[in-house]
Amino acid sequence: MSKLTGFTLLECCTCLSILTISSCLALPLINALERGQLEQDANNIRAAITMARTKALTTSTKTTVCCLDSTNACTETWHNAVSTFLDLNANRVLDQNEQILNVTQWSPKTQIQWRGMGTKGALHFSAAGITQVSNGTLQLQRAGHTINIIVNRQGRVRQVSVPNR
Structure with a gap:
């Protein structure tokens, strides 16, 4: 006679409850990680804007912060990298004689929308x-956070x- 092996109902319920508790503990951690990444992206972009203003003040030179397209012109949409340059x-075009000061990238999951200051999508x-x-x-958005x-x-x-x- 062969002996059957397997899990009892009590063992299955115990494993299921452990998995449920673990997933409930993991959700706030994932939420905090998403929020932390959004805050890091916001701090990096804020630093780029502050640096552009400081450079304009200290050198008495016009500066622009925007996303550049393939022709080095500012675009209306903000996508994965923002450039700061002497303009x-x-x-609002990075010409050959103009110096690029900084390129700031952010996480692909972070969506950014610019509202205001004209229609060119540039901060000048x-x-x-x-x-x-x-x-x-x-406005920066990621995983329900803004x-x-x-x-x-x-x-x-x-x-x-x-x-x-």
């Missing part, structure tokens, strides 16, 4: 470190976390 003729600082138009907001980076007309930058809905 001597204020045309004059030699005095101010923008020439009204307020603008960069952070707004707000730039006022004087060029000051602040960051606001939007509560989850």
Whole structure:
């Protein structure tokens, strides 16, 4: 007579409850990791904007922050990399005689939308470190979390976390 081997109902229920508890503990951790990555992306972009304003002020040179297309012109959509460059003729195009100061990349899961300051999708600082138009907001979104980076007309930058809905 052969002996049958297998799991009892009690063993299966114990394993199932351990898996359930583990997954319940993992969800907040994953949520915190997504939030942390979004905050890191926001801090990097905020630093690029602040650096552009500081460079404009210290060198009395116009600077631009935007995403560049294949022709080195600013695009309206913000995708995986933002460039900061000296924009001597204020045309929002990286010309051959203009220096690129910084390229900031962010996680592909982070979506960014620019609203305000004209329709060109670029943030432009004059030699005095101010923008020439009204307020603008960069909205960063990832996994249900939102952070707004707000730039006022004087060029000051602040960051606001939007509560989850």
